[in-house]
């Protein structure tokens with residue numbers, strides 16, 4: 001009988017421990033498209049290894065997702081940063097999407113920071129705006145959970161962690177993140193639908209990882225970087241290069257913000 005996803009996450013955590021010599025990580029971050037350079041500001045990188053060398057991880061499938069995991073020493077805390085993620089649209093199923101979070105929890109992390117690149121729907125957002133995720137709308141119609149695991153999602157994105165982030169920058173916007181299956185971007189009609197549903201941001205990741213983190217009892221902080229205005233709300237067409245370029249431009253600002261928030265967690 002093949003090992004279940006949580007057993008594989010335990011194996012990945014054990015492999016991580018033996019590779020880094022770190023017994024437990026305090027906090028884990030997932031760096032979305034364009035966020036990897038921000039990780040350089042999180043503290044002294046001590047270990048870095050390809051995630052594909054750990055059980056259950058797949059090689060990177062998307063430009064801007066390096067497929068490495070970095071162990072960072074931040075004062076007296078051990079921070080784990082996944083420089084990239086696996087997306088649902090890569091077609092490997094939900095367990096592959098949330099394996100990073102399950103491995104981080106198995107390695108001791110009880111705080112998970114999920115970052116992503118997103119399209120801006122809220123008219124007050126401009127490209128380069130970091131937005132705290134207050135809640136999400138899961139339009140993927142998928143869940144990483146199977147069976148009668150009725151996980152409460154009332155406070156998926158920790159109010160305590162959001163308050164900490166707002167202490168760092170009281171001007172931070174907060175918004176609702178809608179996750180679409182992708183990999184295609186949205187039609188203008190879909191963006192109008194999401195806006196009518198109350199979404200401020202639209203992306204293709206994060207929500208399944210957040211659900212898996214909540215099932216595991218970890219606190220979640222979610223942050224989007226608005227890398228483009230969502231389809232149809234402004235003239236320009238959308239492409240991944242634009243997303244990555246916006247991430248590079250904002251890396252210093254969002255990296256410093258993230259470092260200041262992580263230091264308070």
Ligand SMILES: O=P(O)(O)O[C@@H]1C[C@H](O)[C@@H](CO)O1
Pocket residue numbers: 031032033034062085087115116117118182203204205206239240243
């Ligand atoms: O990993 P994230 O959600 O940041 O990646 C975003 C969503 C798509 O995967 C890609 C589109 O450009 O960037």
Ligand SMILES: Nc1nc2[nH]cnc2c(=O)[nH]1
Pocket residue numbers: 117118119120180182184185186202203204227228229230231238243
């Ligand atoms: N679904 C979706 N994901 C994104 N990631 C970055 N920009 C976008 C966008 O406009 N739509």
